[in-house]
Amino acid sequence: MTAPEVVSEDPEDTPAVLADEVEHVRKTRPRTNEDDMTLVGSVLGGLATTWLLYERVLPFSGALGFFVSWYLVFLAFYAGLTAVNRPRAVVVDRVMTSLVIAAPSVVGLALASTVVVTLSHGLPALLHVNFYTHDMSGVRPSDPYTTGGALAALVGTLIEVSIAVAIALPLGVITAIYMSEVGGRGARLVRTIIESMTALPSIVAGLFIYSVFIAHFHMPRCGFAAALALAVMGLPIMARASDVVLRVIPGGLREASYALGAGKFQTVWHVVLPTARPGLATALILGIARMVGETSPLLLTSGASSFLNWNPLHNPMNSLPLYIFNAVKSGVPRNEVRGYAAAVVLLLIVLALFLLARLVARGRNRG
Amino acid sequence: MAGSSSLPTRTSLRVVDEVEDVPRRVVARQSTQDLAFTHGVRSVGFLTLVIVSSIGIFLGVQAKPTLQHYGWSFFTEYRWLPNLDTIGIAAAFVGTVEVAIVALAIAFPLSLLSALFVSDWAPAWMRPLLIRLIDLMAAVPGIVFGLWVLLFIQPQATHVAHWLSEYFGWIPLFKVHTDVHYPIWDQAPGFASYEGSAFIAGIAVSMMIFPMATSVMREVFSEAPAGEKEAALALGATRWAMVRTVVLPFGRSGIVGGTMLALGRALGETISVLLIISEAFKIKWNILESGTATISEVIASKYNEATPAQLSALLTAGFVLFLMTLAVNTVAASIVARSRSGAGTEL
Numbered sequence: 001m002t003a004p005e006v007v008s009e010d011p012e013d014t015p016a017v018l019a020d021e022v023e024h025v026r027k028t029r030p031r032t033n034e035d036d037m038t039l040v041g042s043v044l045g046g047l048a049t050t051w052l053l054y055e056r057v058l059p060f061s062g063a064l065g066f067f068v069s070w071y072l073v074f075l076a077f078y079a080g081l082t083a084v085n086r087p088r089a090v091v092v093d094r095v096m097t098s099l100v101i102a103a104p105s106v107v108g109l110a111l112a113s114t115v116v117v118t119l120s121h122g123l124p125a126l127l128h129v130n131f132y133t134h135d136m137s138g139v140r141p142s143d144p145y146t147t148g149g150a151l152a153a154l155v156g157t158l159i160e161v162s163i164a165v166a167i168a169l170p171l172g173v174i175t176a177i178y179m180s181e182v183g184g185r186g187a188r189l190v191r192t193i194i195e196s197m198t199a200l201p202s203i204v205a206g207l208f209i210y211s212v213f214i215a216h217f218h219m220p221r222c223g224f225a226a227a228l229a230l231a232v233m234g235l236p237i238m239a240r241a242s243d244v245v246l247r248v249i250p251g252g253l254r255e256a257s258y259a260l261g262a263g264k265f266q267t268v269w270h271v272v273l274p275t276a277r278p279g280l281a282t283a284l285i286l287g288i289a290r291m292v293g294e295t296s297p298l299l300l301t302s303g304a305s306s307f308l309n310w311n312p313l314h315n316p317m318n319s320l321p322l323y324i325f326n327a328v329k330s331g332v333p334r335n336e337v338r339g340y341a342a343a344v345v346l347l348l349i350v351l352a353l354f355l356l357a358r359l360v361a362r363g364r365n366r367g
Numbered sequence: 368m369a370g371s372s373s374l375p376t377r378t379s380l381r382v383v384d385e386v387e388d389v390p391r392r393v394v395a396r397q398s399t400q401d402l403a404f405t406h407g408v409r410s411v412g413f414l415t416l417v418i419v420s421s422i423g424i425f426l427g428v429q430a431k432p433t434l435q436h437y438g439w440s441f442f443t444e445y446r447w448l449p450n451l452d453t454i455g456i457a458a459a460f461v462g463t464v465e466v467a468i469v470a471l472a473i474a475f476p477l478s479l480l481s482a483l484f485v486s487d488w489a490p491a492w493m494r495p496l497l498i499r500l501i502d503l504m505a506a507v508p509g510i511v512f513g514l515w516v517l518l519f520i521q522p523q524a525t526h527v528a529h530w531l532s533e534y535f536g537w538i539p540l541f542k543v544h545t546d547v548h549y550p551i552w553d554q555a556p557g558f559a560s561y562e563g564s565a566f567i568a569g570i571a572v573s574m575m576i577f578p579m580a581t582s583v584m585r586e587v588f589s590e591a592p593a594g595e596k597e598a599a600l601a602l603g604a605t606r607w608a609m610v611r612t613v614v615l616p617f618g619r620s621g622i623v624g625g626t627m628l629a630l631g632r633a634l635g636e637t638i639s640v641l642l643i644i645s646e647a648f649k650i651k652w653n654i655l656e657s658g659t660a661t662i663s664e665v666i667a668s669k670y671n672e673a674t675p676a677q678l679s680a681l682l683t684a685g686f687v688l689f690l691m692t693l694a695v696n697t698v699a700a701s702i703v704a705r706s707r708s709g710a711g712t713e714l
Contacts, residue, residue: 062523062526064523065526065530092605092607093605093606093607093608096610097606097607099480100484100488101484103480103481104477104481104485104497107481107504107577108500110574113515113519114511114512114515114519114574117515117519118511118514118515121518171411171414172415174411174412174415175412175415178408178409178411178412182405182412186409186412189416190412190413190415190416193416194415194419197419198696199631199635199689199692199693199696199697200422200635200689200692201635201636201637201692202637203635203637203663203667203685203688204426204635204666204685204686204689207666207670207681208425208426210670211678211682212425215678232418232419235418235419236419263397263401264401264405265400265401265403266400268404286502286505290505290506292508293508293509293511295508295510295637295638296637296638296663296667299638300666300667321638324510324514325510325638325642328514328517329642340514343510343511343514346508346510346511347507347508347511350506350508351503353506354502354506358499
């Protein structure tokens, strides 16, 4: 059907006439009003029923149980109401959809509450500048927040992770280049061993360094030992992550490079690595983020100190995860708060690394 | 993929002419630069191999004297009494498995449903956001989840534990050896029975392994063939029916593999467990009751006062733990690899 031709002297009223005649596109929606009402009705009905039964009739109490019961009653109502005039397939679909939406919501709530709980408990200590500029030397655990801080731990974490990265990153990336670019039987062997060693629990890596360097060679507990433990733990992870990134570089790019007369080194250096750079950077930064938060190898190797120590080879060196652990284990409420504050700092470092990784990865989309 | 294989090694061109054309021999010889590169990279690769495998060999060598000294009792003895020369990992082994299974029981349904949500339910704009959030969650240090459980979840979880033991205490798994009907159970002295149990430690570990399991499952789900999904929808399937008939069968290996990878991680998790549980060397099947031990936690708590002989025992325990995670991971990796093509992308 076409709109009737409108002949009008006055051009201004034409649109108005047309608007009456022109067909409107009906807005389609996957859901009907009935669907929405069923959902809302089930939620409200579930709430009311749960309140009546849970709070008034049955001998239960507790907020957690209330929400769980509400959800279960809601599911039952939703299924029942749908079953009134819908086939069984739709009932199953709606129940499963409710479950599929509930699961990530629960995890999201858990994650959010993790951040909120940590932040709110660490806040009293976080608000004092000295928390970032002082160490704990000469400070008793119960001293007020205006004294002492996590500077030693922060510096220790940065030094230890830097040394560990300086060892593990080049080794890991070059090993990955060997595995994916050079190839051969040896490379397959290396890949198999590396993949199996990614299963190494971090505590075992720490115990290895502890028994070889500290118990056997009588090296003192120091930041360097901790860095070695982190490096040993991180090396397979980094090699594996880089290998995965290099393997998905299209083979056609390499062949094009060879066809232009480039050698193997030139191909790797000028074609493969630049192509893989954003992905490689992302994978490596995420590996570093995992190293930053690792606690158990440090527990065995670095020793905890309360004073600021810039030298990784002498004297114990504290680190953020260790600081948190000791503070929470100390049992002194004020020190526990310091531990939570340090956890916030640790989370911020991880978040910063993560954002850096996203930033680097975004370069790939633009390029 | 080796580049040299793609270079032509022999010209098969024949020119019909008066002069008989002898094919020129083409030798693919690596330049000095390439030789140096190949050898340099190979030696670094083998250096990494040596470093990494030395750990495994060292652990294995260290395990020998311990196993000679304690024999099979190292695996069957549950007490840890170094002064009496009675050391065994039976309790820690059972505890490790319990914590890991609790963590899996919590994380598996959440991971599966979340992975499905991301791959098939979430609107397109939300998907990258969720994927990033899961990656970020994987980077959250374990100790932070430990703190969260200690402070925020444990008070709630003890209620759940009490409720379960009160109504389902007849199942041995949920039994708590205390008066569960005691009216003021949430105060001393009975309350301590519910704290620091394998169940509560498992909650912390489940948060650690959730992102790993979810991202493996999601990756496999997102590779489900779009044509078959659309065909299912075109035949009138609901979304769940489509997922059940196309995505889940396609992603089965991802589900199993992702779960096992997560299990491997759960077995080795140390710090949050150390923070939460109250250590007890007892073989205990009641997961809700206070007091358990895991292998990694025992290493972290006992290394400090260990004599060389005990250190060797701890290393043996570490070796056992490593073998467990290695077995689980190897099986998982082979299952996940089977679901993917494995070959590199071609242009």
